[in-house]
Amino acid sequence: MFKRRLKSCFLLSGLFVSLCANNSFAITEADTLALHGKVETLLGELQLQKQALEQKEKELDEQKKLLDMKMAELNDTLGQAEELLGNYRAKGAISSPPKVYIGERELSLERARGTQEVGTERKSESQKKPEVPAVAVDEGGVLLPRGQLIVEPSLQYSRTSALRVAVEGFTVVPAINVGLFDISEIDRDIVTAAMTGRFGLTDRLEVEAYVPYLWRNDSTIGRPIGVGSATDVLSDVDGYGLGDIELAAHYQINDGKEGWPYFIGNLRFKTTTGDGPFDVPTDAATGLQLEAPTGSGFYAIQPSVTMLYPTDPAVFFSNIGYVYNMEKDVGGSYGTIDPGDSINASLGMGFSINDKTSFSLGYSHSVVSKTKQNGAAYANSQILQVGSTTLGYSYQINDRVGVNFNVATGVTDDAPDMQATIRFPIKFDL
Numbered sequence: 001m002f003k004r005r006l007k008s009c010f011l012l013s014g015l016f017v018s019l020c021a022n023n024s025f026a027i028t029e030a031d032t033l034a035l036h037g038k039v040e041t042l043l044g045e046l047q048l049q050k051q052a053l054e055q056k057e058k059e060l061d062e063q064k065k066l067l068d069m070k071m072a073e074l075n076d077t078l079g080q081a082e083e084l085l086g087n088y089r090a091k092g093a094i095s096s097p098p099k100v101y102i103g104e105r106e107l108s109l110e111r112a113r114g115t116q117e118v119g120t121e122r123k124s125e126s127q128k129k130p131e132v133p134a135v136a137v138d139e140g141g142v143l144l145p146r147g148q149l150i151v152e153p154s155l156q157y158s159r160t161s162a163l164r165v166a167v168e169g170f171t172v173v174p175a176i177n178v179g180l181f182d183i184s185e186i187d188r189d190i191v192t193a194a195m196t197g198r199f200g201l202t203d204r205l206e207v208e209a210y211v212p213y214l215w216r217n218d219s220t221i222g223r224p225i226g227v228g229s230a231t232d233v234l235s236d237v238d239g240y241g242l243g244d245i246e247l248a249a250h251y252q253i254n255d256g257k258e259g260w261p262y263f264i265g266n267l268r269f270k271t272t273t274g275d276g277p278f279d280v281p282t283d284a285a286t287g288l289q290l291e292a293p294t295g296s297g298f299y300a301i302q303p304s305v306t307m308l309y310p311t312d313p314a315v316f317f318s319n320i321g322y323v324y325n326m327e328k329d330v331g332g333s334y335g336t337i338d339p340g341d342s343i344n345a346s347l348g349m350g351f352s353i354n355d356k357t358s359f360s361l362g363y364s365h366s367v368v369s370k371t372k373q374n375g376a377a378y379a380n381s382q383i384l385q386v387g388s389t390t391l392g393y394s395y396q397i398n399d400r401v402g403v404n405f406n407v408a409t410g411v412t413d414d415a416p417d418m419q420a421t422i423r424f425p426i427k428f429d430l
Helices: 002-021 029-090
Strands: 148-162 181-200 205-224 233-242 246-252 262-270 300-311 314-325 336-338 342-352 357-368 384-396 402-410 418-423 426-429
Touching: none
Parallel strands: none
Antiparallel strands: 148 181, 148 418, 148 426, 181 205, 205 233, 205 246, 246 262, 262 300, 300 314, 314 342, 342 357, 357 384, 384 402, 402 418
């Protein structure tokens, strides 16, 4: 419409000019006034059209700015939604793709009841960074989301045999013996049925409880000291009952963004609910135990830090911690016994084969300091090196239940010969 008006204006103007230039036409004052009025009318309409177009252009600019703002808000919302979805998948434990394991629990250090394990899951191709494995941890890892509970029944078999000399007939912690006999050979079989519960208080804080029940058989061949006998004495004792209950808390320190690995702080406390080596009855003549203990008999606190770094389709993990065993006055001729503290470290890799199956490899090592009696190093006590390699497999049965199996083999003289563990993690959303 604007173009048609402009064209008419030009035509009238041309006509006016031509009429003025052509002497053959007589132009009256009335014609001039009429033509001038038409031109002014057209110019007014053109001015109105120009103002309308300018207003439309201004409105379009405002709408464009509003659209850009809405698009920015939408992109921000989509980014937050992807991050929340990634966090949910990373903390979904069992409902997410399968986990891989090393040892008795996720990413746990070598300790009295087991070795390590780590979980991993497939990530979405749209994610910029490989998704962190959905893993609930014993001593580190990405934690359970708020309100989620994992109940994990497990069964473990441990076999230890040694051909070495050690002073004492009491076992304080694995590979530490204290007593009256020069042990030349020991065979120990332990079956542990346990129930573990983990609960996410927040998305960064998780609490855990571990309750074991043990069946134990110890066969030792030794020679009494100071009796003058050249005959070895065979002792075969059994024991069963509640083990040492453990309580733990895990806190996720960072969010693992910008290429950083995940860091988790852990604190574990071990009780003395099991029968310790100084709590079981002994033979008055030989000093040998008449029952096998089911606990260590000493309180222990274990702080540690775990690092977890995902690189699709694998996840690398490492852990370092310190175990502080509290000394105790056991009475009798033994006095105060300090079983010695230990420094623990582990590292390994988990690999997801597909959405249901995965495996892991790892190594853990503990250095246990000398046992002390009444503040001084116990006679013939030595620093212990406990190292083991682990191989684990995991299969996700459905969205709520999984099954995990792993085997740990000792690579040092002080480590158990082998440990086989099977677990069935079950997820509940509270």
